[in-house]
Amino acid sequence: MDVTLGVWALTVAVLCVLVAVDFLVGRTPHDVSLKEAGIWTAVWVALAVAFGIGLLVVSGGGPAGEFFAGYITEKSLSVDNLFVFVLIMAKFSVPPPYQQRVLMVGVLLALVLRTVFIAAGAAIISTFSWVFYLFGAFLIWTAWKLVQDARKDHGEDEYEENKLLKAVERRFGVADRYHGTKLWVEQGGKRVMTPMLVVMLAIGSTDVLFALDSIPAIYGLTEEPYIVFTANAFALMGLRQLYFLIGGLLKRLVHLSYGLSIILGFIGVKLVLHALHESGVHVPEISIPFSLGFIVLVLAVTTFTSLRASKQQENQAS
Template identity: 55%
Template structure:
């Protein structure tokens, strides 16, 4: 696939333009995006990515288009998994909701830089040593195994918010414990100091590097065309900020996402190993000759990836455990929302939330004790929130 320089330049300019637009028209002024704003812009970025795939289809044919879409969907799925960690990092640093957009945009930019470096380094290494496919494949299979065992998780708040890079920054640099708007530096006791805003960006930047170690081998398992790898990766990161706010409440409902990603990474890992055997030049394997094995085509890869993701989402939302989680989370959120109502809240809003809470509470007895034990972090806290919400409703009714 020969890509002229002008096409590379135009592609990079478009991507940089989208990032610049995001910053100047959305992120520069600190605010929490509405659900409507997040939905519209998430759709816009997905539309741009799909349209780009159609351009590849028109100019380069179905094979490259399928490789692009396969890479885009895989990277998008991995990016959604990354959002779990971003959510935990920002919770551990208690980042104000209105400032989270800036942190996310930084994470996206840093992720794009890190992945671009890995893409070109990986492409150069593959061209010089095709046996690297063995390493990529085994690494993905190993990562899939760790996901299944639960060893690769979003981690605890303290773990993600206190990683090695953050500990170094806190040890050797003067830092504060409070935010100063969205500033990275502030003045404390007459001295210039780092704010937690900079530390959370360091934490996300360090995490992005680890994410790249998984995502780049995965997409190289679908295509070795550098241009497709780069564009699929870049467009999968575009709109990730809006997606965060759009599915924030749904992220922890995707309880089987790790299983889905494990199957996808394991499948791509096996695909890479089969490709490495087919192209084999290692003397200790079949005397350096090619091994006649079945090679997985891109159409089958795309079908498996999409199928696994669809099953994963449906199982997460509609399995007994998924339904139990929806009831438990819905009950707690409705209770908290009612408790947070201002004194001058309308009767219509109070009635709506009270009915919503009552609807969820009617379903709670149907949740098995096993699911309650698995999904409720603190039974005492859970019941306390519900009890206080009921009490607030009774006090308001007695007025």
């Protein structure tokens, strides 16, 4: 796929406009209704579908299939990330009107970090083809870790601040309450951080860990940096609205981690097979249409079994 500098510039410009629109929508702190979240979620999904159809028309079924496979994978990983966002919001008792501002900053940080990781990944892949072995092994290990975590009892889950965040809090101090959307305030004659800034730093630091999973996963579906970037961008754009839309549903997706582990393990195997093929070993490669169908099927089955299991638990409880 030959993407010119002009196409890159136009794409980035359009995405910047969309980010600005999204920021303006959430500029004034307020409680986000299900109707508002639903409308904007539908808008972002429709834009992603329209972009994929545009790729189909301009570049053919191959790039379009890679985009949709990457978009669905990144979107599903983003839903899993929402679990952590929920824990962070609960940990710092973020007032509902301010949650969308925190999420907006978190999405922007994630987009910037993933852009850096995508560029680095593209440079490494073009120089060292054996990196696919590392990506594949990492995804298989991540899949196994997801299964292990899912088998544990998470009834008392709580977000634990990392060492870097604790060090920043000790260095600058934290105000005893929220001051609207302000990030710094004067307290006791000293300039200190507000809890709002601490929450943003917490989400930003977790974004780095999220990118470590998502970037190798999507490079297992396509080696085209343009598709990797746009799939990640569209998946992240609607994350803020999706948080409010399915916030109550997240706890019912009890099998999501199992589904994601299967998907990541599948992509890890796909990467290893691709690396072997590139090394001259005659092994079968997994096609994009098969990958797309497999990912959709796993997510559909996982969602169905999750909702069914949650309903059975509710019936037993009552």
